[in-house]
Amino acid sequence: MEQSFYDQVFELVRLVPKGRVTSYGAVAKALGAGGSARMVGYAMANAGMTSPAVPAHRVVNSSGLLTGRFHFSPPERMQELLEKEGIVVKDNKIKDFKQLFWDPLKEL
């Protein structure tokens, strides 16, 4: 298994600054995978099995929606973590998503 597309996703997501968020599509694009945004999300399934764990809660879909919250141990965990970092979550959605959005392509 070694270095695979997943590992690249993990590493990049781990680079997401605290209090910021990014989207699956953006990550995929940053990795050069372009349309494989779904793979990014799928990779996050193992996010909690990596060391250190990947802050998957900082990754949302293009709408700033916490689509994968149900994949967390307690689904509420995702929103809690985000709010802890100063991110406001309203109805599974990130408030001011545009402002909090962290584009790996731009920042890296």
Added chain:
DNA sequence: GGATTGACGTGTC
């Protein structure tokens, strides 16, 4: 090695 799948994205109805 073909078929299935999926924490997505964008467009259309």
Added chain:
DNA sequence: AGACACGCCAATC
């Protein structure tokens, strides 16, 4: 505005 459809692409079965 909400629901539905199709496309992309790599990992897994």
